[in-house]
Amino acid sequence: MSRFRESYSQRPSTTTFIHAGHLLDAKKGEWQTEMTLIIEGNKIQSVQKGYKTPTGQINLIDLKDQWVMPGFTDMHVHMETEYNPHAYVQKYVDDPADVAYDSVKYAEITLLSGFTTVRDLGGSGINISLRDAINKGKVPGPRIFTAGKSIASTGGHADPTNGSNQKLMGDPGPRQGVINSPEEGREAVRHRYKNGADCIKITATGGVLSVAKNGSNPQFTIEEIRSITQTAADYGFHVAAHAHGDEGMRRAVEGGVKTIEHGTYMSEETMDLMIEKNCYLVPTITAGKEVALKAEEEGFYPEVVVPKAREVGPQIQGTFARAYKRGVPIVFGTDAGVFAHGKNAKEFGYMVEAGMKPMEALQSATITPAIILNMENEIGQLQPGFYADVVAVTENPEKNIAILEQIDFVMKDGVVFKN
Template identity: 85%
Template sequence: MKLQFTLLLVLSLAFAKAQTTYIHAGHLLDTEKGKWMEQMTVTIENGEVQSVENGYRTIPSDADYYDLKDKWVMPGFTDMHVHMETEYNPHAYVQKYVDDPADVAYDSVKYAEITLLSGFTTVRDLGGSGINISLRDAINKGKVPGPRIFTAGKSIATTGGHADPTNGSNQKLMGDPGPREGVANSPAEGREAVRHRYKNGADCIKITATGGVLSVAKNGSNPQFTVAEIKAITETANDYGFHVAAHAHGDEGMYRAVEGGVNTIEHGTYMSERTMELMIKKNCYLVPTITAGKEVAQKAEVEGFYPEIVVPKARTVGPQIQGTFARAYKKGVPIVFGTDAGVFAHGQNAKEFGFMNEAGMPVMETLQSATITPAKILKLENKIGQVKKGFYADIIAVSENPEKNVTVLEKMDFVMKDGVVYKR
């Protein structure tokens, strides 16, 4: 019934955007200043914020009105590392050989709605089969409910690397994938792989600069690209208007990625002081994904959940991520919010706020890392991350002050995206 209700809301999108909508916000977050504004009126038209005024304005009797006087109201959150096509389970490694693209697509629609209802109105999808591109388009056209998606499409790896799509296959199915499939082994192939992502409709580029935890491969942290290969990818990406994210656990591969010009480091598990200093110098952001680290460490203790080759990596890497984040934050490394949702259950993204706070980051800074900071990276600093005139009407609300109880962010009371209310 919930899905049917949401779909009805989407079908009425044009009508809803044509209405003038008013919100009385008891506490409204100014993400630029990091302060709460009290007793505010937000006016919305055509899916955008038209005004933010002090005091509770008198509302016309026939207007669309939401009383959030007892709520803490914020701009919708952005998660900069999700995987909308999948959700790990004990059968995930077999499913890629069993499920048809249509099966993956139907699952992705479910995950998209769950993510939106959890208060994440924008996400960056960092790797799938390409169905994530179709999902983005379907959401943008109002066919299905979900967050605004910026997607890398298929990640780029080296042969046998973390995102080689044939890892774990038998010899008949393994083949020799190349740039079209997201596998590149030279600067020239790296450039070609970026151009294939552009051709397929991606919004950004993701590379796997080191081994990974969940891939069916022995090493979870070795470097897997040369600096020359990474530079070829980032330079070509810049030509096409892409920014580049780099999955990285091991320090050497991480350092190469930053030196090669990537914009964000995902996970950063074994990050050294040297790499931290380079990231500060180059304004390269760390995307912590602490929630995923904790999840894989826990699931590694469940017999049969992961293949045997994955278990030692999950036990070793998972527990390290939160500690690395704490050191990087203290050092001054730029931080942007990201969870790796899909490695754990979609809809639990907001747990990351608590883990970041637990590691030493004030709650207000965690909120900024999920609003104004990703807006800059996505070049949407004039459209998302703030409740402000001219911005998309992406507005969420909770029942308590998150600075006093950060776990309240896991229980959304109100979710609006583009002026359409999906949860209240």
């Protein structure tokens, strides 16, 4: 960590040249050969053909034998947590400081895995402080866009008191992220704004890992969803909707959400509606596979969770395949935190296995997230004026997509974190 603080606080004032043997033009979906990236501070100054020779006080990074790409974006992570057999007890045992220390570890692991930007879709609010600490250079980690606390209905997937005894359960409201009317939905969005969130996350249906029986029933009315999305728009937020069941998913799309997370039991009608509304599917195939595996480990999940994990987990990849083939907009997202942080890149392999072209998978984690985050002129491409977020591997990912699980080089904001 001390090396990080030194390198980050003393950001190089000199120019950095990167000689890239193969450079990805993410927008065109093409590889350029023998290119030079010229970086000033935390931004790319120019991209030039050929290996340009630096002069003076200039850093030179030789990636001539590498495939060089923009840093990846994972649009569904939970930076505060990582599921384990004790996770359901830890929320009653761990102090906020314990969660914060863990989140710092998970953030660094994520960055070193090649993900220079993430969208955090729900925690205790410590995710907001983590974002700020990273932005100030206090700790290493990806650029974070966070929803802060998720919004649920009473007993819904993100009700923070699910699984508690009657004494601890209480009656949480909009401030805690629990709403039961359009009016409370508006209030909850305003609390997220007050607390410093960047976007809004709702749980439109039941979920797999919540201590509640149903994993897919609709949990908001269309009026409640519309009140949330309309208020979110007033504050410059987009809305992500966790959804497994089709009815809750359809209401979320009709109600104006920008992304559907998981989409497990999505019908063709809902797929067509997503195409019409330009609503993106965030597949989280890795999470589906991981929870199905963990459900077979005795005691890993509470008994009420196990049948949901066994049923829902194996469905997600097949739904993704059908949605992709039908033309539903896709953006990369894994649900890291449900499984171990740092394994995010496994999602690329599962997407390709289900029929997506490798280049499209790369674009789903670069240029597409940038559009949703309103950062299309700042991240997701290696172009002049963009942040110097650069990753590299030793093989062509189009020929071996699994190589993305072995990132050799990571630069974020012009600072090298892995080489």
